[in-house]
Amino acid sequence: MAKDRNRFVCQACGAVAPKWQGKCDACGEWNTLQEELAPAARGPGPAAKAIGGRQIEFVGLEGSSPPPPRIPTGLPELDRVLGGGLVPASAVLVGGDPGIGKSTILLQAAARIAQGGPHAGRRALYISGEEAVAQVRLRALRLGLEKAPLELAAASALRDIVASLEQEADAALVVIDSIQTMWLDALDSAPGTVAQVRTCAAELIRLAKSRGFALVLVGHVTKEGTLAGPRVLEHMVDATLYFEGDRGHQFRILRATKNRFGATDEIGVFEMTERGLVEVPNPSALFLAERRGNVSGSAVFAGIEGTRPVLVEIQALLAPSTGGSPRRQVVGWDSGRLSMLMAVLEARCGLTLGQNDVYLNIAGGLRINEPAADLAVAAALVSAATDRPTDPGTVYFGEVGLSGEIRQVAQAESRLREAQKLGFAAAVLPRRIARGGRAPAALDGLRLTEIGHMADLVAPFAAKAGKKEPTRERETAKAG
Structure with a gap:
């Protein structure tokens, strides 16, 4: 059996180098290479052996499909950015500077979904890898959401999270705060590294597609304002939302830089108050x-x-x-x-x-x-x-x-x-250019x-x- 050997992976772009060096040749960043354990090759998989496959069906462009169903979040500005609400079995990535309001708006949205409306009876689960349950409860109390039937958990081990979500048949929304804190013990690397973020996100997205719940991942950002970790994470999700604005400023702008179910570059404007983020229906005024x-x-x-x-x-x-x-x-x-x-x-x-x-x-x-x-x-x-x-x-x-x-x-x-x-x-x-008719x-x-x-x-x-x-x-x- 082949032995495992170490490799060095860039934490900015995911490039692999055989030995450590100060500068990544792929993206040009300095001091981003970290040592990780590379598993030995396991031989050709089923695709290489050309067995066990089934014939796929091809269809023409003619025809129409109904629009995807939506789960309203109870926050009109957030629904606007998402294109009308959360889509079941979709994955959304939310990024922003520390303290700008990512956890606050997701806690508000999850609590309102759990409170009912057209989707009464469906559950919302909030899994925090950064804060204890007591800390999340304090934030909910400050926001006036302590009575909402939202279910909380504090965990960061991917095996435990996946095993628990496999048993949830009626979950409408699952929030992971944040993806950089998740870790899989099968990988010999620290939480937040490229391998951990990529593997954990792929497993959670696979689970969301198979179980039919909407998955929201919170992502950290670098000092340049981009999402930390591999850029492949942005390609794996269905929508990427960024919080813009300064923590010392009252306004928060949530912008969709990618959305497979809505318009890109759509924005939602919020105002940070003592009761959380409040929608601004007329931002121009x-x-x-x-x-x-x-x-x-x-x-x-x-x-x-x-x-x-x-x-x-x-x-x-x-x-x-x-x-x-x-x-x-x-x-x-x-x-x-x-x-x-x-x-x-x-x-x-x-x-x-x-x-x-x-x-x-x-x-x-x-x-x-x-x-x-x-x-x-x-x-x-x-x-x-x-x-x-x-x-x-x-x-x-x-x-x-x-x-x-x-x-x-x-x-x-x-x-x-x-x-x-x-x-x-x-x-x-x-x-x-001159046009016919009047204005x-x-x-x-x-x-x-x-x-x-x-x-x-x-x-x-x-x-x-x-x-x-x-x-x-x-x-x-x-x-x-």
Whole structure:
């Protein structure tokens, strides 16, 4: 019989090396290789021997299937992110920084599912590998959920958990908090390593598929904000949800980065209170509640997060640089895109921004990823540079190209309807292609300013500041 030998596995990407080294050749991370016991090869399996298989059935694309059933969690914002609720026999991975609210929202959802509603009589099980039962009970008492018929357990041994879940025939939801604390004694590695996380997650997902309960796994994150452990874990589950926001901030944003049963990039907005996480049905109004419209360097962006239009305030501050290298501090947006916009404003519009320290902030703790925010960020930068506030009743959206052109973005009408619903009277947007018919009735009374170049955005601010208006560059120069 072949002997087992040791190997070194990267805890960031799962790559295997025959000996220890400081840097992983696969992902480039340092000090992530840990020693694990590699079992000896057991010989070819049934697939290699080509025995015991059965013929699979192929079907055509024509036809339809009913939508999957849903288990409402009792939290409308969580149901929205999931696509309508939990799907039986599915696996959901929830990640986020420590203390941001992962255990809180899952305890609230599990307690409400256990309390009944359309799925009365089905049980919800909460298995904690990090906290004792007494600690979970204290949290439930603080949240006012101590009377909920939720069943708790404190365990981390995978064999015991699987043996117990095999006996549960009527469980609707099983929460594992967290997957990094689970361990299987057959593997000679510590809990949280690549082999343990991958093996434990695969066994729990297999059990959820066979027994028909919804499985929710809590995952730790690294200092970069990504899920700790192998990336294969994200491919194994049906949905991956991330908590965004700062622990010191009252808002929490739950974002679906992957969802096989719903829209990706869908968000749910919560507010952390003494009674737990409370849904925010109208996040746009809350994000703009503390906005002051008479301050320079502020602009309102009409964005789309998943299927939801959201209005947020973008704040920019320019200050003279006292050192040799100006600072660029960005919160909630891509710092590389900020540098691109500043270069466009300097090269195409004649503004001088490079010698200033630039600070950019997305108010409310929301992180924006879509390029449609370019125009709003540019408006905030121009407003800060000229010390002239933007119109408090105007929203901005549009993508900016390197030549200074303003490009079209998707779902413009949804953005405009959200702006009109919150009382905004004007919008600055890319120049649209002429279309037949009139504007939708929902947009009546909303003044639209369509621009095609960044110079059209800068000109009103420059005129108010008493400066010479920038001229648009021509792509072709005159001969001679």
